Amino acid sequence: MNETNIDWNDLHLFLAVAREGGLSKAAKTTQLSAATLGRRMHSLERSMGRELFVRHDRGYELTAEGKTLLEGLAEIESDLFRLTAQPTQGDRPLVKISAGTWTTLALLPHLDTLTGTPPDLRLRFISAEQVLDISHREVVIGFRNRRPTEETLVCRKLARVEFAPYATESAPERWVKVLADTPSSHWLDRTVGNDAVCEVNTPRNSLDLALAGQGIALLPTFIGDLHPQLHRTGGPIGELSHDQWLVTHQDDRHLPEVRRAIERLCQVLEGAGH
Structure with missing residues (x-):
């Protein structure tokens, strides 16, 4: 060449x-x-x-x-x-984080902890069910449902995630079905089929319907157990249990802002029992 x-x-x-x-x-x-x-x-x-x-x-x-x-x-x-880069005084470094709907929902209430007090990070959450490309820097930190195989990525194992059905005491025994490309949605499709009161294409809406007493939602236990008005209508679904991994690029893991973000993410999730 x-x-x-x-x-x-x-x-x-x-x-x-x-x-x-x-x-x-x-x-x-x-x-x-x-x-x-x-x-x-x-x-x-x-x-x-x-x-x-x-x-x-x-x-x-x-x-x-x-x-x-x-x-x-x-x-x-x-x-x-x-x-x-020519940061001006007071600029905070940006760290882009990708996570699924449920993990994002668990993290957002702890924004002050994640950004620091006073804030020394600027976080951008990208809530997506699909895996974003860390190697090509679509995001800097990502949550994965399985250990990455790419040689350029490094990871930290987090707590195990379990899914169970949740509903209010007065809710009818009918499912809310989520149309998404996720293992839990695929399980619902196989188990419930067309016998659902409602179908939604955003996982968060299944939680909203369950809280409104409209049916049974399949939720991760770290989300369902946060809501006292919900109770488990069955035990955890064994085939949906999986480990969760926090992943970043090997070239980025030593950057001060990335290191701080990872430590705080782990702190929040461990404190929440996730």
Whole structure:
């Protein structure tokens, strides 16, 4: 590869196309047309002598070499941000944290502990049921339901999570079904099928309906047990029990703000019995 032939601006555009998964979305973030981006990606591939994308109707999928380039550039980008950042006095470092609905719900009441007193961190919670990419710095810290296998990630094992059915004393014996890509939602689909009083696509809404006395919700015990008006209508579902892991990138774990955030997250969860 002749490095002098590479337009370094194309590498920046490559990051946008790779992360957005196609030209249309990347066009919105780069303020360039899809046609221009397509030409620039072809030019980058010619300059590097590598095929970086598989182009199909669904968008741009990275080849193995494309994924390798993305990983390398993401690390360089992260280093550049740290090296060139010019924080003003009083600025607090931002730490992005991804967690599922229930873990986020358990953490938010403890915001003062997590940010420090006085605050020395700025936290951004990204509540999502899907796993976000820590290696590519979509988030800095993530909660996972299984131990990560990526060599670049490090983790800390947290308490075991259990799920059980909850309802109020006066609630009818009918289920609230959650439509989501989670093990608990899949269990509900297999067990309840279409025999549910209501279907919701946000897990939090199942808790709201249970608290309103409208039916039975499948909840993690660290959420259900917080509400005295709810009681367990059955024991924990064994197949849904799992360990929880707190995960970050090996290059970030020694950053002062990341280290503080991790210690405080563990403090809050251990104190809450989670």
